[in-house]
Amino acid sequence: MRVNHPTRAKAVLPEGAPLLEIADVRVSYGGIKALKGISMKVMAGEVVAIIGANGAGKTTTLKMLARLLPVDSGTVRFRGEDVRDVPTEEIVARGMSLVPEGRAIFPNLTVRENLELGAYLHRDKVTMAETMADVVELFPRLGERMVQEGGTLSGGEQQMLAIGRAMMARPELLLLDEPSLGIAPKLAAQIFKAIRTIAKSGVTVVVVEQNTRMALGSSERAYVLRTGEVALEGVSAVLAEDPEIQKAYLGG
Amino acid sequence: MVAVPDNQAAGASRARLLRLGAMALGLLLFIYVARSVGPQKLGETLVTGLTQGAMIALVALGYTMVYGVLKLINFAHSEVFMMGAYVGVFVLGAIGIANPLLSFVCTIVVAIIGSSLLGITVERIAYRPLRGRGRGALVRVTPLVTALGVSVLLQNAAQLFFSARYRSYPQLITGSMDIPGVGPVGKSRVIILVVAVLVMIGLELIVKKTWFGKAMRALSSNEEAARLMGVRTSWVISSTFALGSSLAAVGAVLFCIDQSSVYPTMGTAIGTRAFVAAVLGGIGSIPGAMLGGLLLGVLGELVKLSSYSGSIDAPVFVVLIAVLLVRPAGLLGSNRAEKV
Ligand SMILES: Nc1ncnc2c1ncn2[C@@H]1O[C@H](COP(=O)(O)OP(=O)(O)O)[C@@H](O)[C@H]1O
Ligand SMILES: [Mg+2]
Numbered sequence: 350m351r352v353n354h355p356t357r358a359k360a361v362l363p364e365g366a367p368l369l370e371i372a373d374v375r376v377s378y379g380g381i382k383a384l385k386g387i388s389m390k391v392m393a394g395e396v397v398a399i400i401g402a403n404g405a406g407k408t409t410t411l412k413m414l415a416r417l418l419p420v421d422s423g424t425v426r427f428r429g430e431d432v433r434d435v436p437t438e439e440i441v442a443r444g445m446s447l448v449p450e451g452r453a454i455f456p457n458l459t460v461r462e463n464l465e466l467g468a469y470l471h472r473d474k475v476t477m478a479e480t481m482a483d484v485v486e487l488f489p490r491l492g493e494r495m496v497q498e499g500g501t502l503s504g505g506e507q508q509m510l511a512i513g514r515a516m517m518a519r520p521e522l523l524l525l526d527e528p529s530l531g532i533a534p535k536l537a538a539q540i541f542k543a544i545r546t547i548a549k550s551g552v553t554v555v556v557v558e559q560n561t562r563m564a565l566g567s568s569e570r571a572y573v574l575r576t577g578e579v580a581l582e583g584v585s586a587v588l589a590e591d592p593e594i595q596k597a598y599l600g601g
Numbered sequence: 602m603v604a605v606p607d608n609q610a611a612g613a614s615r616a617r618l619l620r621l622g623a624m625a626l627g628l629l630l631f632i633y634v635a636r637s638v639g640p641q642k643l644g645e646t647l648v649t650g651l652t653q654g655a656m657i658a659l660v661a662l663g664y665t666m667v668y669g670v671l672k673l674i675n676f677a678h679s680e681v682f683m684m685g686a687y688v689g690v691f692v693l694g695a696i697g698i699a700n701p702l703l704s705f706v707c708t709i710v711v712a713i714i715g716s717s718l719l720g721i722t723v724e725r726i727a728y729r730p731l732r733g734r735g736r737g738a739l740v741r742v743t744p745l746v747t748a749l750g751v752s753v754l755l756q757n758a759a760q761l762f763f764s765a766r767y768r769s770y771p772q773l774i775t776g777s778m779d780i781p782g783v784g785p786v787g788k789s790r791v792i793i794l795v796v797a798v799l800v801m802i803g804l805e806l807i808v809k810k811t812w813f814g815k816a817m818r819a820l821s822s823n824e825e826a827a828r829l830m831g832v833r834t835s836w837v838i839s840s841t842f843a844l845g846s847s848l849a850a851v852g853a854v855l856f857c858i859d860q861s862s863v864y865p866t867m868g869t870a871i872g873t874r875a876f877v878a879a880v881l882g883g884i885g886s887i888p889g890a891m892l893g894g895l896l897l898g899v900l901g902e903l904v905k906l907s908s909y910s911g912s913i914d915a916p917v918f919v920v921l922i923a924v925l926l927v928r929p930a931g932l933l934g935s936n937r938a939e940k941v
Contacts, residue, residue: 417825441831453826455819457935466819470831472812518831 362428368393368522368553369414374423376406376413383409385577386423391522396545396554398564398585400598401574407557408450410574411524414555415447416440427522442470444521448528450557452511456500460491463499463510467517477517484513487543505536512543523547525556529563541567561598565589573598619927631903638906644783646902652790652859654898655797659852660875661882661890662804663720663845669821669885670834670841672741676748677723678849679872680755681716685850686863687759688715690768701773705854712850719755720846721839727751729835752868759865770861793855800851801891807844808887817841821885873914874901877921883934892932896920 362368369391376384384406391397399407412418414425416437425433427445435443446467455463464484468477485492488509494502499510508528515523525544529537541563548554558564565571565585573581573594581588588594635643660682667675689708698704731744774789808814816837819827828834856871857863878897882889900920901913909916924932 415829417828437828438831438833441829447829449826449829453823453829455822455826457822458815458818462815462818466815466827466830466832469812469816514830 362393366429367391367426368395368428369555370424370426371414372424374413374425375421376409376418377421383577384413387574387577387579389572389579389582391553391555393521393553394551395570396548396556396568398568398571399555399557399574400559400561400564400571401580402598403559404576405574406577407574408526409577411447411526411555411557412449414524415445417447441518441520444519445524446515446518446520446522447524448508448511448515448526450526450530452504452507454499454502454507454510454514457498459496459498460502460510461495463514464491464517467514469518471517471519480517480519484516487516487546488513503536505532505540508532508536508540509543512540512547516547520552522553522555525554527557527559529558529560537563561594562589623923623927634903634906641784642906644780645786646906647899648780648783648786648790648794650899650902651895652793652797652898653901654878654895655794655801656852656856656859656894657871657875657878657897658891658894659797659800659848659855660871661878661894662801662887663849664876664879665882665884665887665890666817666841666845668879670817670838671728671744673728673744674748674876674884675723675728675845676745676872677727677751677755678720678845679868679875680752680759681720681723681846681868682849682853682856682872683759683863683865683868684719684755685712685716685846685853686857686867687763688712688850689854689857690770690863693771693773698771698773705773705858709851709854712854713847716846716850716853717843720842720849723751723755724839724842729838756865756868763865765865768863770857770863772861773858789858793859796851796855800848804844804848804887813837813840874917877917880931881921881924883928883931886931886933886935889931889933 367390369389372388373386374384374388375382375386387406387410389397389410399410401407409418413420414427416432416435416439420433424431427440427443430443432440432443455466458466464481465477468480471477471480490506491509491513494506499507502510512525512528528540528544532540537560544554544556545567554568556564556568565588568585570583571585571588572579573588581591581594583591638646660678663678663681664675667673667678689712692708692711693704696704696707727747727750728744731747734740734743774792777785777787778791780786780791808818816827816830816832817840819830819832820834820837824834827837852871874897875894878893879890880893881896882891882893897917897920900917904913904916928934
């Protein structure tokens with residue numbers, strides 16, 4: 350995977366500074382408080398998992414990061430810059446891409462068109478062809494289905510398309526919301542393998558999962574969310590041994 | 602993917618049966634009409650019907666594209682059409698028709714510019730401030746009522762500034778030509794059909810090949826996902842209004858060449874039929890609007906052949922209701938449930 354070809358001059362991230370840093374962030378839906386002051390740090394090159402039960406605030410966290418939800422209070426810094434008031438359209442240009450929950454591919458556009466839209470801000474033909482070749486190498490199934498409408502793909506293939514589409518933007522930080530949701534185990538394993546490949550190529554990854562085993566197995570560090578708060582954080586391998594976590598999320 | 606439950610499969614096969622029945626019925630009706638009027642008259646009817654239909658389709662495209670990106674029925678679209686016709690009449694009045702082709706091209710270009718500006722302005726002033734406001738049903742209802750209001754406002758503005766009198770369009774294109782198998786057809790009809798088809802081919806290219814077209818389809822499909830690709834929604838929406846209004850302007854100038862009179866409420870009749878065409882074809886679907894328009898045009902002319910002498914809108918609505926009963930999403934509309 351070729352990555353990090355910025356389309357515009359970006360501020361240089363100081364050595365040792367986190368790529369992503371949020372502090373005491375609160376988000377609410379009308380009167381419902383979904384995030385009650387969460388703080389996280391993600392260093393460049395890391396793979397970080399966010400786990401937690403249904404309704405814990407995982408999706409809200411990712412949507413907030415992609416600037417799809419307004420922040421009530423707290424700070425959000427990406428590449429050292431305050432991005433609280435940066436719109437979604439702009440955050441993509443700065444190198445953050447979200448693969449949303451439920452995939453959100455464009456069902457009546459072809460697979461190729463879906464991928465092209467991922468490169469909406471990187472239209473240079475040569476670059477686009479290169480990135481597309483990389484994505485097809487990562488997910489050969491997509492290459493076989495280029496002219497098919499996205500909506501005709503299976504759930505697993507749609508997830509591959511959603512990830513491939515996000516990769517077309519050549520992100521520095523890739524956010525994934527439940528990539529294994531509703532997907533056959535075999536395909537889910539393939540998808541996680543691809544995520545590891547993406548991470549190895551140098552992309553920083555934040556992955557939200559309900560499948561705790563898979564999430565802790567493929568990440569370096571993890572945050573455990575509980576009703577809008579960070580309940581636990583630490584090295585994934587250590588968390589996987591934590592009796593409390595085993596009891597709550599790993600079925601004993 | 603979930604397996605289709607049995608009752609759903611049964612519903613699908615019943616729908617297929619109904620669809621076949623409707624098609625057979627349509628075919629029988631067509632053969633009956635064809636036999637009773639003879640091939641010569643039928644050919645003429647088809648050409649006239651396609652001409653009418655092409656103009657309806659041009660206007661229908663505006664409804665369908667705006668619906669796609671905003672999920673809003675832009676009732677003011679028929680008034681953008683009307684204003685386009687006025688711009689045309691004024692331009693022709695100013696430059697004369699000494700050189701018909703030049704006048705025709707100038708009129709279309711100026712009408713496109715005028716209508717686009719109007720369309721963009723309406724969106725900016727009336728619809729954009731409402732976006733993202735309100736809760737529940739009001740999210741959809743408030744803009745709809747606003748659209749109705751803008752429509753009335755523009756009609757009244759036209760009455761105030763241009764008066765309610767009928768203005769006649771100068772006869773730009775006269776004479777007729779022989780089409781093999783059909784016989785003599787008015788030259789203006791042929792030109793209307795050719796221009797409309799060329800414009801629709803151009804539109805297809807824009808929608809399929811350009812970044813704007815891809816962004817528009819992405820936005821119609823899933824707004825949040827489109828934004829995640831870096832698509833600036835307000836730019837795409839403005840451009841969509843400009844494009845839809847341009848098509849309405851072309852439709853208006855063509856309409857005037859054919860019908861040759863312009864008045865403040867002229868948008869209502871064609872606007873209604875265009876809206877019906879858009880729904881018939883599947884609102885939000887661009888090929889659907891083209892198909893719906895052509896079908897309505899031909900249907901209208903066929904109805905005129907019969908002994909039925911009422912308003913031609915009545916049978917048009919009967920067809921609409923019949924189609925929607927069988928295919929709620931319209932002929933080419935997406936049957937995928939809309940996400941809320
Ligand atoms: N659109 C919404 N409107 C109101 N409440 C919401 C909305 N989306 C999520 N919530 C609430 O916010 C909380 C966090 O939801 P979410 O972030 O989707 O959780 P998770 O992804 O961890 O399952 C839940 O209590 C949920 O009910
Ligand atoms: Mg979620």
